[in-house]
Amino acid sequence: MTTHFDIERVRADFPILSRKIYDRPLVYLDNAASAQKPQVVLDTLTRAYSEIYANVHRGVHFLSNASTDAFEAARETVRRFVNAKSHDEIVFTKGGTEAINLVASGLAAKIHPGDEIILSEMEHHSNIVPWHFLRERHGAVLRWAPITDDGAFDMEGFKERLGPKTKFVALTHMSNVLGTVTPVREIVRLAHAVGAQVLIDGCQGAVHEPVDVQALGCDFYVMTGHKLYGPTGVGILYGRKDALKALRPYQGGGEMIRIVTKDAVTYADPPHRFEAGTPPIVQAIGLAAAMNYMTSLDRAAVSAHEHALLEHATEELSRFNRVKLYGRAPGKGSIVSFSIEGVHPHDAATVLDRAGVAVRAGHHCAQPLMERLDVTATARASFAFYNTHAEVDALVAAVRETMEFFK
Amino acid sequence: MDPGLRELYQEIILDHGRNPRHFGVLEGANREARGHNPLCGDQIHLYLSMDKAGRVVDLSFQGKGCAISVASASMMTELVKGRTEAEARRLAEAFVQLAKGEEIDTNGLHEDDLDRLQAMGGVSQFPMRVKCATLAWHTLEEAMAGGGGEVTTDDE
Numbered sequence: 001m002t003t004h005f006d007i008e009r010v011r012a013d014f015p016i017l018s019r020k021i022y023d024r025p026l027v028y029l030d031n032a033a034s035a036q037k038p039q040v041v042l043d044t045l046t047r048a049y050s051e052i053y054a055n056v057h058r059g060v061h062f063l064s065n066a067s068t069d070a071f072e073a074a075r076e077t078v079r080r081f082v083n084a085k086s087h088d089e090i091v092f093t094k095g096g097t098e099a100i101n102l103v104a105s106g107l108a109a110k111i112h113p114g115d116e117i118i119l120s121e122m123e124h125h126s127n128i129v130p131w132h133f134l135r136e137r138h139g140a141v142l143r144w145a146p147i148t149d150d151g152a153f154d155m156e157g158f159k160e161r162l163g164p165k166t167k168f169v170a171l172t173h174m175s176n177v178l179g180t181v182t183p184v185r186e187i188v189r190l191a192h193a194v195g196a197q198v199l200i201d202g203c204q205g206a207v208h209e210p211v212d213v214q215a216l217g218c219d220f221y222v223m224t225g226h227k228l229y230g231p232t233g234v235g236i237l238y239g240r241k242d243a244l245k246a247l248r249p250y251q252g253g254g255e256m257i258r259i260v261t262k263d264a265v266t267y268a269d270p271p272h273r274f275e276a277g278t279p280p281i282v283q284a285i286g287l288a289a290a291m292n293y294m295t296s297l298d299r300a301a302v303s304a305h306e307h308a309l310l311e312h313a314t315e316e317l318s319r320f321n322r323v324k325l326y327g328r329a330p331g332k333g334s335i336v337s338f339s340i341e342g343v344h345p346h347d348a349a350t351v352l353d354r355a356g357v358a359v360r361a362g363h364h365c366a367q368p369l370m371e372r373l374d375v376t377a378t379a380r381a382s383f384a385f386y387n388t389h390a391e392v393d394a395l396v397a398a399v400r401e402t403m404e405f406f407k
Numbered sequence: 408m409d410p411g412l413r414e415l416y417q418e419i420i421l422d423h424g425r426n427p428r429h430f431g432v433l434e435g436a437n438r439e440a441r442g443h444n445p446l447c448g449d450q451i452h453l454y455l456s457m458d459k460a461g462r463v464v465d466l467s468f469q470g471k472g473c474a475i476s477v478a479s480a481s482m483m484t485e486l487v488k489g490r491t492e493a494e495a496r497r498l499a500e501a502f503v504q505l506a507k508g509e510e511i512d513t514n515g516l517h518e519d520d521l522d523r524l525q526a527m528g529g530v531s532q533f534p535m536r537v538k539c540a541t542l543a544w545h546t547l548e549e550a551m552a553g554g555g556g557e558v559t560t561d562d563e
Contacts, residue, residue, distance in 0.1 A: 361447065
């Protein structure tokens with residue numbers, strides 16, 4: 001395979017990767033929780049604060065203009081990153097969670113008792129709880145699209161739940177626990193055929209494969225900055241123009257209005273209608289730098305490398321009789337959830353940590369999925385393109401050590 | 408193997424984690440409480456039988472959790488059985504101080520009790536795991552208070 005991917009050069013771009021913990025090299029395998037930041041993002045943040053920083057959209061002075069230009073240029077970078085038709089379809093939020101809450105809240109007035117919202121069993125709580133609000137407050141009925149035993153999206157089960165009562169479908173692009181990738185295009189086609197809108201939670205999915213929202217056809221697509229190698233405190237809501245326009249404003253405040261009088265208010269057009277208050281200016285600029293960094297890499301080579309890491313880890317961990325892997329769906333992303341017989345995931349994660357290997361243990365904010373898998377928690381190693389095969393070996397060695405310790 | 412890990416997972420803790428004592432539902436219990444650690448999903452259901460004088464005649468627990476939380480609950484049942492409510496509360500206070508790495512108020516504690524509590528002392532070096540160790544003891548306090556409710560480690 002020809003690869004234009006120099007792992008050592010890429011690793012050198014991420015200063016934190018060279019640090020040690022407990023006198024051992026850091027093996028950072030908690031990327032699905034949050035990814036590390038390349039130097040170019042850190043430099044961009046510093047430069048934004050030290051050279052062009054002021055509030056956006058409100059001043060006539062030099063810095064406000066410079067800051068607004070950089071902020072709106074970031075919006076254009078995001079548009080390109082997901083191939084939206086217009087930069088007006090890109091809303092900056094404080095994170096993925098806020099983006100989903102924004103949509104759920106904006107739709108609320110149109111949800112009536114008995115209207116159905118379809119989620120999948122493998123959603124993150126951030127794509128569950130906002131819909132529970134609509135159940136509690138507006139009488140919506142939540143329907144759960146099942147997964148198969150190997151963790152794949154069960155298309156037949158989805159079709160059975162889809163019908164004339166379906167008003168909305170909210171699904172993950174890639175499960176944060178199983179790595180399962182959902183067949184978004186087909187889901188969107190089916191949902192639109194019954195008149196339902198679709199939101200795709202791309203907090204994991206957008207990290208691993210290029211996203212084309214026009215090709216996917218979804219009405220909304222959600223991302224978070226910090227998993228995309230960018231800063232915390234910024235997320236993205238993509239909404240097709242007509243879909244965004246049909247949403248009620250989320251928060252009220254400055255920037256989102258046209259005219260405010262003592263008796264009435266009129267709202268700005270999207271995206272500003274949904275950006276009340278001072279937005280995460282520098283975070284958005286930093287996220288754009290992260291996206292530019294990602295697109296500067298050979299993404300096909302990145303994807304091939306991540307899949308090779310996944311295969312390596314899956315193959316090695318499968319050798320252990322006491323290790324159980326969760327999620328073997330074909331085409332899944334580079335996330336490996338596992339448990340070790342006789343060892344609680346938190347104990348495993350503690351032992352792994354002391355070997356320098358950072359993994360996540362717990363319910364991963366996906367309790368309905370844990371119920372489906374009949375576990376209270378799993379351990380999870382999630383790989384980024386800067387991880388190496390030697391780090392997979394370190395994980396496997398630490399898992400072996402854990403099993404020896406907890407005989 | 409990291410020495411901190413050996414300190415945390417002493418043989419006695421591994422043993423209690425694998426073979427918890429007083430595990431199951433207690434027939435004739437007159438107090439109970441549930442404990443929940445939302446961070447990691449640890450759950451404990453604690454049953455107490457207290458006599459009129461406020462003595463914990465018997466106790467048991469059920470639940471799911473990591474080795475630390477199960478061992479802590481198991482060792483707690485051994486320590487607390489037969490104690491008065493006041494004695495049990497003293498032990499709980501001392502245990503929480505120990506787990507958090509704070510100075511222990513030894514007032515009213517037997518040396519033998521202290522020794523047995525110390526087995527869990529290693530957890531103070533693992534800040535992310537302290538709540539696993541203290542869950543059972545907070546649940547005990549709730550049960551003795553007669554609340555019968557649920558404590559979560561978020562309340563700390």
